[in-house]
Amino acid sequence: MTEHLLIFxxxxxxxxxxxxxxxxxxxxxxxxxxxxxxxxxxHLIYNVGRVTSYCFLGAVVGHLGVLLIGHDGEGSAGSxxxxxxxxxxxxxxxxxxxxxxxxxxTRRDPLRVVGAEPLARALRSLLRAPGAGAPxxxxxxxxxxxxxxxxxxxxxxxxxxxxLAGLQVMAAFGLGTFAAMLAIGGAGLWWxxxxxxxxxxxxxxxxxxxxxxxxxxxxxxxxGVRLAGGCIVLLGLITVARGVVPMSAxxx
Amino acid sequence: xxxAPSPACAxxxxxxGRLGRQRELQGDTRWFCCYGCCLAFQxxxxxxxxxxxxxxxxxxxxxxxxxxxxxxxxxxxxAGGLTGEDAWLRAPVxxxxxxxxxxxxxxxxxxxxxxxxxALCRGxxxxxxxxxxxxxxxxxxxxxxxxxxxxHVYFDTASMVLGLFTLGRYLEAQxxxxxxxxxxxxxxxxxxxxxxxxxxTQALRPVQSVRPGELLRVLPGERVAVDGVVxxxxxACDESILSGQSHxxxxxxxxxxxxxxxxxxxxxxxxxxxxGTQTRWARISVQVRDALAAKSMAGETVERxxxxxxxxxxxxxxxxxxxxxxxxxxxDALLAGLAxxxxxxxxxxxxxxxxxxxxxxxxxxxxxxxxxxxxVLERLARLRGVAFDKTGTLTAxxxxxxxxxxxGATHEEVLRIAGALARGSDHPASRAIAALAGAAAAAPSVxxxxxxxxxxxxxxxxxxxxxxxxxxxxxxLGWEPPPSLLxxxxxxxxxxxxxxxxxxxxxxxxxxAAVPEAPAVVAALHRRGLQTLLLxxxxxxxxxxxxxxxxxxxxxxxxxxxxxxxxxxxxxARRGAVAMVGDGLNDGPVLAAATVGxxxxxxxxxxxxxxxxxxxxxxxxxxxxxLGQADAAxxxxxxxxxxxxxxxxxxxxxxxxxxxxxxxxxALMAGSSVVVAARSWRAGRRxxxxxxxxxxxVAPPIARSA
Numbered sequence: 001m002t003e004h005l006l007i008f009x010x011x012x013x014x015x016x017x018x019x020x021x022x023x024x025x026x027x028x029x030x031x032x033x034x035x036x037x038x039x040x041x042x043h044l045i046y047n048v049g050r051v052t053s054y055c056f057l058g059a060v061v062g063h064l065g066v067l068l069i070g071h072d073g074e075g076s077a078g079s080x081x082x083x084x085x086x087x088x089x090x091x092x093x094x095x096x097x098x099x100x101x102x103x104x105x106t107r108r109d110p111l112r113v114v115g116a117e118p119l120a121r122a123l124r125s126l127l128r129a130p131g132a133g134a135p136x137x138x139x140x141x142x143x144x145x146x147x148x149x150x151x152x153x154x155x156x157x158x159x160x161x162x163x164l165a166g167l168q169v170m171a172a173f174g175l176g177t178f179a180a181m182l183a184i185g186g187a188g189l190w191w192x193x194x195x196x197x198x199x200x201x202x203x204x205x206x207x208x209x210x211x212x213x214x215x216x217x218x219x220x221x222x223x224g225v226r227l228a229g230g231c232i233v234l235l236g237l238i239t240v241a242r243g244v245v246p247m248s249a250x251x252x
Numbered sequence: 253x254x255x256a257p258s259p260a261c262a263x264x265x266x267x268x269g270r271l272g273r274q275r276e277l278q279g280d281t282r283w284f285c286c287y288g289c290c291l292a293f294q295x296x297x298x299x300x301x302x303x304x305x306x307x308x309x310x311x312x313x314x315x316x317x318x319x320x321x322x323x324x325x326x327x328x329x330x331a332g333g334l335t336g337e338d339a340w341l342r343a344p345v346x347x348x349x350x351x352x353x354x355x356x357x358x359x360x361x362x363x364x365x366x367x368x369x370x371a372l373c374r375g376x377x378x379x380x381x382x383x384x385x386x387x388x389x390x391x392x393x394x395x396x397x398x399x400x401x402x403x404h405v406y407f408d409t410a411s412m413v414l415g416l417f418t419l420g421r422y423l424e425a426q427x428x429x430x431x432x433x434x435x436x437x438x439x440x441x442x443x444x445x446x447x448x449x450x451x452x453t454q455a456l457r458p459v460q461s462v463r464p465g466e467l468l469r470v471l472p473g474e475r476v477a478v479d480g481v482v483x484x485x486x487x488a489c490d491e492s493i494l495s496g497q498s499h500x501x502x503x504x505x506x507x508x509x510x511x512x513x514x515x516x517x518x519x520x521x522x523x524x525x526x527x528g529t530q531t532r533w534a535r536i537s538v539q540v541r542d543a544l545a546a547k548s549m550a551g552e553t554v555e556r557x558x559x560x561x562x563x564x565x566x567x568x569x570x571x572x573x574x575x576x577x578x579x580x581x582x583x584d585a586l587l588a589g590l591a592x593x594x595x596x597x598x599x600x601x602x603x604x605x606x607x608x609x610x611x612x613x614x615x616x617x618x619x620x621x622x623x624x625x626x627x628v629l630e631r632l633a634r635l636r637g638v639a640f641d642k643t644g645t646l647t648a649x650x651x652x653x654x655x656x657x658x659x660g661a662t663h664e665e666v667l668r669i670a671g672a673l674a675r676g677s678d679h680p681a682s683r684a685i686a687a688l689a690g691a692a693a694a695a696p697s698v699x700x701x702x703x704x705x706x707x708x709x710x711x712x713x714x715x716x717x718x719x720x721x722x723x724x725x726x727x728x729l730g731w732e733p734p735p736s737l738l739x740x741x742x743x744x745x746x747x748x749x750x751x752x753x754x755x756x757x758x759x760x761x762x763x764x765a766a767v768p769e770a771p772a773v774v775a776a777l778h779r780r781g782l783q784t785l786l787l788x789x790x791x792x793x794x795x796x797x798x799x800x801x802x803x804x805x806x807x808x809x810x811x812x813x814x815x816x817x818x819x820x821x822x823x824x825a826r827r828g829a830v831a832m833v834g835d836g837l838n839d840g841p842v843l844a845a846a847t848v849g850x851x852x853x854x855x856x857x858x859x860x861x862x863x864x865x866x867x868x869x870x871x872x873x874x875x876x877x878x879l880g881q882a883d884a885a886x887x888x889x890x891x892x893x894x895x896x897x898x899x900x901x902x903x904x905x906x907x908x909x910x911x912x913x914x915x916x917x918x919a920l921m922a923g924s925s926v927v928v929a930a931r932s933w934r935a936g937r938r939x940x941x942x943x944x945x946x947x948x949x950v951a952p953p954i955a956r957s958a
């Protein structure tokens with residue numbers, strides 16, 4: 001359970017990283033002209049879609065991990081393979097986590113690397129579409145956009161040993177990001193809607209947070225991202241340890 | 253050629269074919285060649301913030317959401333989560349999956365069901381039918397299991413198959429649009445819009461509405477959509493799609509611009525000289541579109557095979573389900589049948605030929621070479637010989653004056669008379685003489701001018717009858733040319749006599765020089781193992797030396813147009829498939845009679861009409877390149893067909909024997925289409941880059957052999 005708490009914390013802190021990309025999405029999702037409750041519902045649906053994608057990824061990756069190595073008793077070839085997988089996953093997580101500390105300048109835009117840019121651009125059309133389907137679809141597809149945080153936890157999910165364990169890892173991470181993303185998107189707008197009465201004008205569909213917010217929040221965002229990086233490195237170390245020291249498989 | 257050309261797909265630009273679908277999107281009626289293109293178009297034009305465009309993405313997203321939940325429950329089931337004390341959960345979980353799968357089928361399955369139904373209404377079984385039957389069977393069987401409290405449901409299989417097929421269609425459309433991207437400028441002529449300037453106002457209008465005399469503004473980077481003359485502005489235009497020349501041509505006031513060329517960095521004000529529908533670009537566009545719509549032999553064969561293949565697969569699926577059902581459980585039967593249906597989807601087969609041909613046609617068109625369809629490429633690839641016409645094909649269209657002799661008159665006088673008569677005719681010899689005389693003296697006026705085709709010209713100058721023409725023509729007038737005049741002329745030249753007052757006073761000798769690249773082209777054809785033949789209407793004395801100089805395999809002289817046809821047919825009977833390369837009015841019938849008729853630029857309209865291939869003016873050297881392209885396209889088509897058939901054969905065997913999970917089969921199927929699309933695309937890209945290298949090397953071989 002401790003581990004899942006740590007993942008949750010990483011997700012929570014990692015949302016500071018999400019603000020850069022997905023936060024832009026969430027903000028761009030905008031307010032519902034029908035009122036605050038509708039706006040909140042819109043953002044809830046979006047986040048449910050996003051977390052569902054994460055959970056699915058976790059379960060599939062976990063299942064694939066099992067398929068790859070089988071789940072025989074300890075000491076068998078399958079167990080050795082699983083431990084190797086844990087080491088590889090852990091190292092991958094440490095590498096990803098370390099990137100959150102520095103070298104941000106050398107980081108390339110992940111969207112561009114994978115060629116998901118046209119998809120991201122296309123997603124914009126969903127922002128203005130009415131109905132509950134659009135935010136759900138937006139969230140689901142958003143969940144599949146490349147993101148180093150997702151990669152890191154997918155790696156851990158692969159080493160989970162079962163589909164359910166993988167699902168749990170990604171669900172903990174998703175729930176961690178849930179609050180922050182809801183706060184950035186829905187709550188922010190909800191607040192603004194309350195302050196500035198009925199606001200019909202749709203929010204600027206931008207992929208970057210508003211410049212003022214960015215300037216004010218940059219400091220604690222950097223701290224948040226570093227904290228997330230720390231959590232991921234720590235989790236990576238635990239995962240590696242589980243591979244190296246057989247006993248630590250029962251650590252949690 | 254079809255009378256009503258098939259419309260182009262709004263996404264990939266290829267003709268939609270018989271099973272095209274029409275959709276009302278963004279206020280326009282658009283055609284799509286397949287579901288994948290329709291889907292991809294909507295996804296990519298979502299940025300236009302159209303609610304309709306968003307609908308496709310919403311469907312995908314919601315479908316994915318439902319499918320993910322179905323899969324999550326199934327994983328729970330596979331992992332043994334619904335056994336032991338949790339077994340009571342099984343029935344509600346299955347019911348929940350059913351509840352999730354029903355809207356999923358409506359959302360993701362509807363396009364497939366609609367496609368299958370549409371084809372069925374036209375009496376055809378489409379690949380969509382295989383998907384539909386498979387998915388509906390899995391769904392119906394699972395629903396029946398839920399109602400009867402059965403242990404196994406396959407909602408996950410049905411949803412994954414639908415999801416993977418949707419993804420596959422999307423990726424396939426992306427592969428195709430990449431492959432067809434190079435065709436876009438060729439096909440854009442009909443959709444082009446122009447800025448018509450009228451006084452101070454400027455309006456955006458479709459190019460078809462442009463009339464001669466209208467003023468148009470062309471912005472930097474835009475494609476010039478009309479033929480016209482520059483009134484104002486300064487720029488440079490890339491005319492490569494018309495001439496194959498990639499160097500930008502400078503354009504200042506007074507310069508001619510051609511529709512289809514790409515404007516450089518300056519703004520041009522252009523006055524249209526012809527109607528928007530009459531430009532060469534518009535004609536090229538129509539030709540390229542027709543070429544893409546024309547079915548090649550490989551394409552037709554594949555289509556026939558697929559038509560037999562689909563009912564066969566349905567039977568095979570039923571048979572394998574039946575045999576598995578006899579030996580095992582109903583679940584085994586369903587899975588085996590489903591795997592057969594899903595894996596056999598011959599989507600990649602349908603892609604194999606059109607993609608490779610479209611690429612080759614596009615690359616040729618970018619060099620100004622027009623190819624009439626994939627069938628022509630297939631015929632080019634199996635040529636055994638190439639026959640050439642002489643004048644205007646192997647020799648330059650313009651004759652060169654080589655020698656001038658006078659007898660009983662001054663050189664100037666001979667030239668003055670010859671030039672005055674020659675101005676009245678458009679014969680190549682007349683043009684050469686008129687050009688030669690042009691600088692010499694002011695031309696006297698000609699009365700009672702008469703042109704006698706094939707012989708010469710006669711008219712009255714300063715009251716005296718004077719004539720210009722062949723020695724035979726002079727003899728027919730009773731004017732014997734002095735032997736000394738004829739003897740002085742160089743060999744292999746065409747002699748034109750000038751006479752008046754009852755005798756011949758002068759002779760102009762004209763020679764037709766071989767085009768500089770001709771020897772290299774002939775050598776390149778020989779290296780490809782092709783035989784060559786020269787068929788000419790000219791005299792043997794002129795034909796034989798040229799055949800020898802170029803190293804041609806054989807020659808025949810003094811042929812009338814119908815003799816040329818007969819000679820070519822005799823040669824074709826011995827050799828097999830032969831091409832005829834020609835130019836000039838007389839070549840129309842012989843071009844039509846050849847396996848492949850090739851018209852070289854400047855070709856008259858009649859010759860072009862009967863030609864399968866048109867080379868740009870003065871680019872005979874494009875012929876070996878085109879043969880290379882045709883070979884590459886054939887190899888690519890064969891490899892693709894072999895891959896698709898081989899893959900289907902292996903996968904079907906595995907599926908029929910129950911060794912393949914339906915979900916894996918669907919993933920393999922989608923993969924196969926992507927592989928074929930990627931292969932064609934890569935082959936095209938390879939050809940382009942190889943070409944860039946070759947473009948630099950075109951000159952050296954010519955220089956070496958010259």
